Amino acid sequence: MFPETNKGFSYEDCKATSDWLLAQTDIRPNVGIVCGSGLGGLADMLKDQVVFNYKDIPNFPQSTVHGHAGRLVFGTLKGRPCVCMQGRFHLYEGYPIQKITLPMRIFKMLGVETVILTNAAGGLNQDFKVGDIMVIKDHINMPGFAGNNPLVGPNDERFGVRFPCMSDAYDRELQQLAVDIGQELGYGDFLKEGVYCVLGGPSFETIAECRILHKLGADAVGMSTVHEVIVARHCGMRVVALSLITNLVVMDYDSQEKANHEDVLQASKLRAGQLERLVSTVVTRIEPNNNYI
Numbered sequence: 001m002f003p004e005t006n007k008g009f010s011y012e013d014c015k016a017t018s019d020w021l022l023a024q025t026d027i028r029p030n031v032g033i034v035c036g037s038g039l040g041g042l043a044d045m046l047k048d049q050v051v052f053n054y055k056d057i058p059n060f061p062q063s064t065v066h067g068h069a070g071r072l073v074f075g076t077l078k079g080r081p082c083v084c085m086q087g088r089f090h091l092y093e094g095y096p097i098q099k100i101t102l103p104m105r106i107f108k109m110l111g112v113e114t115v116i117l118t119n120a121a122g123g124l125n126q127d128f129k130v131g132d133i134m135v136i137k138d139h140i141n142m143p144g145f146a147g148n149n150p151l152v153g154p155n156d157e158r159f160g161v162r163f164p165c166m167s168d169a170y171d172r173e174l175q176q177l178a179v180d181i182g183q184e185l186g187y188g189d190f191l192k193e194g195v196y197c198v199l200g201g202p203s204f205e206t207i208a209e210c211r212i213l214h215k216l217g218a219d220a221v222g223m224s225t226v227h228e229v230i231v232a233r234h235c236g237m238r239v240v241a242l243s244l245i246t247n248l249v250v251m252d253y254d255s256q257e258k259a260n261h262e263d264v265l266q267a268s269k270l271r272a273g274q275l276e277r278l279v280s281t282v283v284t285r286i287e288p289n290n291n292y293i
């Protein structure tokens, strides 16, 4: 038997939350967006907003991190119906992993087909600079190596299969679309592609940890996104994810650099506008029938 904490939310719990939301808005989103640290301005792009504070939504956790407002925003982007998490949940906030990923199942039940996730991340790749935008092509689920995966527990086939494939986690066509749009917008100098590694946080990495992550093939390190991606893919939504490189990790014992969250938020402001433009253009190029234009 699975311990109580691994049971997560039932299909019926998720349905109750999505029905509650759908009863209060006419917007029927087919794109869901998740805002990373300091990137909540993405939600402000939506027109005709209907806003819910997380504290008012049945079953929803609360945002506890500075830079994550804690609002679910429905609205339209150039006429496309969207829903946006202005603030996400992280493992280190102390919630069970099934709770931090609950919004993905709610997205699915609201009718979302494509999820666009953003995060702030530390650059491990020696060619990266602060302010680079990395289109995520793959991930390393470090907590998953120790069994901390959001799909642990009984599997409800109404969400997805027991053993979902992750070799196609990041939709290749959407990745290409993001790269193409980045080039068109003139972002070529700071647009990168790479592998994101998630750790549990909240402590930033040691020098030895950064060195090993780099050797393992990670280009950027952070504390989010991967759990959401796993749950989104499990229930059949397509995923594209972008990291904003807000700092370069410390890999050298002679360095005086120290990572801190305020600098992460400050750095995210530098590129927030460009990232918003990239995301909004991706949204407007996804056709309702899921083709790309």
Ligand SMILES: O=P(O)(O)O[C@@H]1C[C@H](O)[C@@H](CO)O1
Binding pocket: 035, 036, 037, 038, 065, 088, 090, 118, 119, 120, 121, 201, 222, 223, 224, 225, 260, 261, 264, 265
């Ligand atoms: O929600 P994201 O992944 O953007 O937040 C990052 C990781 C930590 O929560 C925080 C560290 O500054 O920013």
Ligand code: HPA
Binding pocket: 120, 121, 122, 123, 204, 205, 221, 222, 223, 246, 247, 248, 249, 259, 264
């Ligand atoms: O250097 C980092 N490490 C982990 N998470 C992060 N989020 C922003 N920067 C970092």
